[in-house]
Amino acid sequence: MAAKDYYKILGVQPGASQEELRKAYRRLAKKYHPDRQGGSKAAEEKFKEIADAYSVLGDPEKRSQYDRLRQAGMSGGRFAGFEDMFGQGARGKWQGGEGISFGNLRDLFSSMFGGGRGAGKGAARQRGRDAISSVSIPFGTAAHGGKVRVTVPREKTCPSCSGTGAAPGARVDTCPQCNGTGQVLSGQGAFSVAQPCPTCFGRGRIIQTPCGKCQGTGTVEEPSVIDVKIPAGIEDGKKIRLAGLGQPGAGGGSAGDLLLEVHVQPHSRFDRKGRDIYSKADVDMADAALGTKVDVETLHGAVTVTVPPGTQPGQRLRVPGYGLETSDGRKGDHYLEVQVKVPRNLTEEQKRLLEQLRRAPAAAKQ
Numbered sequence: 001m002a003a004k005d006y007y008k009i010l011g012v013q014p015g016a017s018q019e020e021l022r023k024a025y026r027r028l029a030k031k032y033h034p035d036r037q038g039g040s041k042a043a044e045e046k047f048k049e050i051a052d053a054y055s056v057l058g059d060p061e062k063r064s065q066y067d068r069l070r071q072a073g074m075s076g077g078r079f080a081g082f083e084d085m086f087g088q089g090a091r092g093k094w095q096g097g098e099g100i101s102f103g104n105l106r107d108l109f110s111s112m113f114g115g116g117r118g119a120g121k122g123a124a125r126q127r128g129r130d131a132i133s134s135v136s137i138p139f140g141t142a143a144h145g146g147k148v149r150v151t152v153p154r155e156k157t158c159p160s161c162s163g164t165g166a167a168p169g170a171r172v173d174t175c176p177q178c179n180g181t182g183q184v185l186s187g188q189g190a191f192s193v194a195q196p197c198p199t200c201f202g203r204g205r206i207i208q209t210p211c212g213k214c215q216g217t218g219t220v221e222e223p224s225v226i227d228v229k230i231p232a233g234i235e236d237g238k239k240i241r242l243a244g245l246g247q248p249g250a251g252g253g254s255a256g257d258l259l260l261e262v263h264v265q266p267h268s269r270f271d272r273k274g275r276d277i278y279s280k281a282d283v284d285m286a287d288a289a290l291g292t293k294v295d296v297e298t299l300h301g302a303v304t305v306t307v308p309p310g311t312q313p314g315q316r317l318r319v320p321g322y323g324l325e326t327s328d329g330r331k332g333d334h335y336l337e338v339q340v341k342v343p344r345n346l347t348e349e350q351k352r353l354l355e356q357l358r359r360a361p362a363a364a365k366q
Contacts, residue, residue: 006053145232170209175200233326275332
C-alpha cells in the first residue's frame with residue numbers, strides 16, 4: 001500500500017514553516033468540515049485525512065520523524081515502514097511499533113472543536129498544542145540581552161459561541177455513538193485503544209448549526225503582542241520556551257507553550273563564534289613592520305590594541321574579556337584580524353627607501 005504524502009494532502013511544500021502548515025490545515029478543515037458539507041461522506045473522509053496529516057506535521061517532533069522516514073524510505077512513491085509508524089501505527093502501538101497515540105489526536109480534535117467545552121460527561125481535559133513562531137533581533141540585543149516585542153498568532157476561545165462551536169440558540173445533542181464521551185474503543189483485548197468518535201469527531205455532541213464566527217471550530221485567531229526577555233549571549237537559531245502562551249487547552253486543560261525561534265541579524269563590523277567576537281583593522285605596511293597602536297571598537301566600547309613589530313597580514317590579535325558575556329557570567333574574547341595595507345601610489349622618496357630595503361641583507365628582512 002502506497003503511503004500518503006501528508007504535505008500533498010495539506011497542499012504545502014516539504015519545507016513549509018509550522019505557521020504555513022497551521023494556516024493550510026485551518027483553511028482545509030473549515031472547507032471540508034462535515035457540518036458545512038451537509039453530512040457528506042466524501043467530505044467526512046477528506047476531513048479525516050486532513051486531520052491525520054496535521055496530527056503528524058503539526059507536531060515538530062513527529063514531523064521530524066516523518067521527514068526522516070520519508071527521505072530514507074521513499075522508493076517508487078512508497079515509504080518503507082511508513083504505515084507502521086504513521087498509518088496503522090496511528091491507531092495505537094501495534095506490533096511493537098512506536099506509532100502515534102490517539103491521545104494526541106484527541107488533543108487535536110478537542111482543541112479544534114472545543115471538545116471539552118460543553119462536551120458530554122467523560123470528556124477529558126487536554127493540554128493545548130504548542131505554538132511556534134520566530135523573531136529577528138539586532139546583534140546588540142543578542143550580545144547584551146534585552147526585551148523585544150513580538151506579535152504571535154494564537155487561537156482563542158470563540159467569543160460568539162464560548163467555544164462550543166454551535167451557533168447561539170442552536171440545538172446541540174449528545175452523540176448517540178459515544179454517549180457524550182467523544183471516544184470509542186477500537187481493537188481487541190490488549191490492543192484496544194480509545195480514538196475520537198467518528199460520528200461527532202471527538203466532540204461528544206452533535207451540532208445542528210455551527211457557529212458562524214468560528215465555523216464550528218470553537219476557536220478564532222487573535223494575534224497577541226508580548227514582550228519577550230532575550231538572555232545575553234543568545235545564539236542564532238536558539239528557541240525560547242514561553243510557558244502557557246501556546247494554543248488554548250480543551251475541557252479546561254492548560255494552554256500549550258510558545259516556542260520562539262530567535263534569528264540574530266548580522267553586524268556590519270563584527271562576526272561571532274560562540275562567545276568570541278571577530279573584527280578587522282587596516283594597518284599600514286610600515287606600521288605592521290615597525291609596530292604601532294590602533295583604536296578598536298568592541299561590544300564594550302573602544303579599546304587601544306598594540307600591534308607588535310613584524311605583524312603579518314591576517315594575523316589575529318587577542319583582546320581578552322572583550323567578547324560576549326553570557327547569562328551565566330562567562331566572557332569571550334575579541335579577536336582583531338590585521339589587514340596590512342600596501343600603498344598604491346608611492347612618492348619617489350618612498351620608492352627609493354623601499355629599494356634600499358629590498359637590497360638590504362636577507363637577515364635584515366627577517
